[in-house]
Amino acid sequence: MTNKFGFLSKLDFMQDLASVFIAGINPAIIHNLEKYYALKKVHYLSAIEDIEGDYLEFGVFTGSSFCHSIRCCKKLAKIAPKISSTKFYGFDSFAGFGDLTEEDKHPFYTDENFSTSSSNVNRRVRRVAAGLDFKLIPGFFSESLKNGASHLDITKSRVIFIDSDTYSSAYDALTFCIPTIQAGTFIILDDYYSYRGAESRGVARAFNEFVSKSGVKVRQVFTYGMGGVVFVVSEVIR
């Protein structure tokens, strides 16, 4: 009997073409595209569950994913109008990582890769937000988050996006979020497997500590890109 897959596998030209194309794509592009899909899925999933609350992004950089979240919510408002009441909060030093501890040092997480201008980002977001409520909070998290979420009138989080790469920044961000967490809050963790997969470092460590000290139960929803993971809070025990 002829094997139709055997026939396809002999089409070396087609396989080489696909391989050359995929090998040539910049990994950052693959990661960002999957990140955009992840954000879209999460906004959709929380909208159809009727979850109220704000969008909190830690690590905004030039504002690409922040603007994308706003765009997703605008589109989703057509099927889930309540989503328009989301306020978008973005936190970033806009100056990179600052002084990193020995355990947070990483070959790719350096200020040269991640410095930007907060006024340019503000301008970019304002153009996209038109009509939706947003606030960018500049500063290193150790300073900008120290007065707590209530200080910024954030009471409930709908989507939390941790994209600041290091343990200490993710720890500060997740600790800040604890009083805002509700059943159904989605937590997106970029770079979950960084630091050679060590659970004792990076975002994975911060998240494990957050789960044990906050009294929340979480379930993994899906993974995306180059090591991103999405969780949903399934229960809050206070």
Ligand SMILES: C[S@@+](CC[C@H](N)C(=O)[O-])C[C@H]1O[C@@H](n2cnc3c(N)ncnc32)[C@H](O)[C@@H]1O
């Ligand atoms: C990977 S970039 C964020 C990318 C952005 N979410 C996107 O997809 O368009 C990481 C950002 O985290 C910020 N960051 C890292 N550590 C920080 C800290 N301790 N305090 C404030 N911002 C920090 C950096 O300035 C950088 O802009």
